[in-house]
Amino acid sequence: MRSTTYNAASNAIFARLQNDPPDWDFLQDALLSELMILPTLTEQASLFCRELCAHLKAANDRLLASVTPQHAHRLLNVFTYVANIQQKVDGNTSSTLRHYINAIETGIRLSPPLSSGTTLTFRDIILASWFASFVFSTLPPSPEPNNILDAIQDRASTNHLPHFDDTSLALVHAVHHASDGFINAMLDPTTGTLPNVVLFPDQAQMLSAVVFASPYTTSDVWAALHSGQSTYDIKTATSSALLTLARRIQEGASIADLGLDIPHCSNDALVLLLHYLALSLFPSASAFNDTGVVLCGMNSNAAPNTPRVASGRDVARLYYEKGLQIDPTHPHLLSNFGSLLKDAGHNTSAVGVFNHALKLHPELDIALVNMANTLKDMGHPADAVPYYLKAVNINPGLVDAYCGLSMSMNAVCNWTARDHWLTNAIAICEEHLSELHHQNIGILGERSVDDWLLTVALTTSRPQCDHSLRRWVHRFYLFTDVSDGRHPLLNEGSFLMRLIDWYRTRMQHRRYIETYGETLYGEEVPHSPPEAAPTARPFGSVFSSASFQKVPTVLPFHTVCQIYNNMSFKFLSYISDKFTLPLPSRTIRRIAHRNALRVSHNIMTQISPDRVPLLPLPPLKRRINIGYVSSDFSDHPLSHLMKSVFQLHDQNRFRVFLYATSPSDGSVFRLYFEQGDLNFLDVSSWSNVDIVNRIEEDHIHILVDLGGYTRGARNEIFAARPSPFRSR
Numbered sequence: 001m002r003s004t005t006y007n008a009a010s011n012a013i014f015a016r017l018q019n020d021p022p023d024w025d026f027l028q029d030a031l032l033s034e035l036m037i038l039p040t041l042t043e044q045a046s047l048f049c050r051e052l053c054a055h056l057k058a059a060n061d062r063l064l065a066s067v068t069p070q071h072a073h074r075l076l077n078v079f080t081y082v083a084n085i086q087q088k089v090d091g092n093t094s095s096t097l098r099h100y101i102n103a104i105e106t107g108i109r110l111s112p113p114l115s116s117g118t119t120l121t122f123r124d125i126i127l128a129s130w131f132a133s134f135v136f137s138t139l140p141p142s143p144e145p146n147n148i149l150d151a152i153q154d155r156a157s158t159n160h161l162p163h164f165d166d167t168s169l170a171l172v173h174a175v176h177h178a179s180d181g182f183i184n185a186m187l188d189p190t191t192g193t194l195p196n197v198v199l200f201p202d203q204a205q206m207l208s209a210v211v212f213a214s215p216y217t218t219s220d221v222w223a224a225l226h227s228g229q230s231t232y233d234i235k236t237a238t239s240s241a242l243l244t245l246a247r248r249i250q251e252g253a254s255i256a257d258l259g260l261d262i263p264h265c266s267n268d269a270l271v272l273l274l275h276y277l278a279l280s281l282f283p284s285a286s287a288f289n290d291t292g293v294v295l296c297g298m299n300s301n302a303a304p305n306t307p308r309v310a311s312g313r314d315v316a317r318l319y320y321e322k323g324l325q326i327d328p329t330h331p332h333l334l335s336n337f338g339s340l341l342k343d344a345g346h347n348t349s350a351v352g353v354f355n356h357a358l359k360l361h362p363e364l365d366i367a368l369v370n371m372a373n374t375l376k377d378m379g380h381p382a383d384a385v386p387y388y389l390k391a392v393n394i395n396p397g398l399v400d401a402y403c404g405l406s407m408s409m410n411a412v413c414n415w416t417a418r419d420h421w422l423t424n425a426i427a428i429c430e431e432h433l434s435e436l437h438h439q440n441i442g443i444l445g446e447r448s449v450d451d452w453l454l455t456v457a458l459t460t461s462r463p464q465c466d467h468s469l470r471r472w473v474h475r476f477y478l479f480t481d482v483s484d485g486r487h488p489l490l491n492e493g494s495f496l497m498r499l500i501d502w503y504r505t506r507m508q509h510r511r512y513i514e515t516y517g518e519t520l521y522g523e524e525v526p527h528s529p530p531e532a533a534p535t536a537r538p539f540g541s542v543f544s545s546a547s548f549q550k551v552p553t554v555l556p557f558h559t560v561c562q563i564y565n566n567m568s569f570k571f572l573s574y575i576s577d578k579f580t581l582p583l584p585s586r587t588i589r590r591i592a593h594r595n596a597l598r599v600s601h602n603i604m605t606q607i608s609p610d611r612v613p614l615l616p617l618p619p620l621k622r623r624i625n626i627g628y629v630s631s632d633f634s635d636h637p638l639s640h641l642m643k644s645v646f647q648l649h650d651q652n653r654f655r656v657f658l659y660a661t662s663p664s665d666g667s668v669f670r671l672y673f674e675q676g677d678l679n680f681l682d683v684s685s686w687s688n689v690d691i692v693n694r695i696e697e698d699h700i701h702i703l704v705d706l707g708g709y710t711r712g713a714r715n716e717i718f719a720a721r722p723s724p725f726r727s728r
Helices: 003-016 023-036 042-057 069-090 095-110 122-137 143-155 172-176 179-188 201-205 209-213 218-223 229-250 265-281 285-295 312-326 333-341 347-360 365-377 383-394 399-411 418-438 449-460 466-480 492-516 540-544 554-561 569-576 585-604 638-646 668-675 688-697 716-719
Strands: 624-632 655-660 677-682 702-705 725-727
Touching: 069 095, 069 229, 095 122, 122 172, 122 179, 122 201, 122 209, 122 265, 122 624, 172 209, 201 265, 209 265, 218 466, 229 265, 229 285, 229 668, 265 285, 285 312, 285 333, 333 347, 333 365, 347 365, 347 383, 365 383, 365 399, 383 399, 399 418, 418 585, 449 466, 449 492, 466 492, 492 540, 492 585, 554 688, 585 688, 585 725, 624 638, 638 668, 655 688, 668 677, 688 716, 702 716
Parallel strands: 624 655, 624 702, 655 677, 702 725
Antiparallel strands: none
16 A cells, blocks of 8 residues: 555544544444455554554543443454454564553443543453452352452451442452552462462352452442443453453463563463453353363462362363353364363263264364374274364364374374375474474563573572683573574573573582581481571562463374384384374474473472472481382383382382372282382372472482373473482
């Protein structure tokens, strides 16, 4: 579009905004929706969006356009459209994210009874929702929002919130007028961050009613929050904006770009909270599905000091079931519900759900892949092949389908187009590996190079030589100095995770030397080591800004055939039906590396990255405690082979501990371990953090992983470093 033509068109469009009311139909349907469907967008489209927002909203957040409650949702949709357009042009920049926040704030400010008085901000809404969720999670279930509000009022003084003295004072207003002191009352003491609060579906649905009302709200005002077409439209549009913003954060947008100024706020916790709030405003089947997906991916399930009553996956099932009550035909709810059943070991039930989903939606690619994966895992590869083939024909970008298809076709000796499937799988895998270089950009820049060097000095407790100091300075400047542009292959999140691991390892060794000196063993039970003095938190705030480490769908054990290509043909034939991707050595290392980073990130969200692992006591009378962790202490080849190995340990020199991460299968092999003289413990129902704590309590000196990157393995345990020496 030429400049003169563009200016004339823009002026004509902006003139329509001066109408009372503005011509929302033209602006939203005839213009913005047309821009959204274009395959490419130019900088002029972004410029138009910025000018449009300038005509709608002043710098002080005052609305310039004439908006009635009946048309408020149209303004919300315009801001959301603008944000989506800018995201296509510029990516997830602070300007793009601000448009989503504009939509959310507008929806709240134009909703009765909150449309007068204090100007509420997105930050107020988030903090009020967090506080309400926190109280929800620490109180007995109650069907009445007023009961929750009464409890909040009782806690107000201890959490630095004003009491509800004014009948019109809603919780969100109370948070707006309060100091930030109450944030510290909600911090998880183990991680130093605001918690991932797990709410059950009924609790989440009450969240907006609690946040936007006071215990003394009159019935008329209370009804206004939940009735009327204009209010319904506003709530629907606001819910959509919240979910879209959550999606942008999941895609790698930085919390810092939101401008929230909320310390100790992690990506995962904020994403979950946005889903709760969106669901409470408009409880659609899609909102329940999206919330369930977030909960399935969670590792830390509860607010601090709250009994763990269920895992994230257990609660996710409740959200899926609730969503299916609203829409029993929802394709993604059915597919995700079936996957949840499959992962829980209910394969027959999962197949029934997938069959039902495919009868309603025969072209649903993800359901086809899930059905095929379930059949393959049940030992029916021939039945799985047609589902895989149909899935890749519908969606050629499904790497899951290529991997499963290759394995299933190998299992039935069907080599048709094998090279084609493998080539596509490898290409998609390389794309997934490259995506990581576009995440977490700028998080290390939250601290200066001098601050990072001070952390290094405190960790090593000795001055750095010139050569070492130059190396550290160079490493940090790679990420903090972007004056000459950014190297395209840097992975900032990877460097941060490895730096945390280095810090925790060095500090653990330092603590041992400070506590026991050069002592290698003891002749008597020593006194428990003194509790370590509290240390600084060099990583807490930076880590909370890091997004989840994504990994390629291809797992490390899919690449084993390349690693063992020098082994005997007989052994290679045995593993070829399970491991089928002949990847380059560098790609194999990158896949293993990305999975290791993800595991480390998972456990660091559950324990503080600044927490130094506890020290085991020196071996008593030279007797070393050695622990084995496995999900295969059952009728499995590993147990058949390792049964005699455990007995070969010299009982005078070693104490053997077995930690089973899978429940009993009732076999004689399991009974042998359970009833033997080994220290056997079934930890299959325990969380990763509880297992780590138990291993530390057992003073394990050497911890052996018998599972590696296989199904049922709990690699997060080893990433937490509960033992000074780990092996696999």
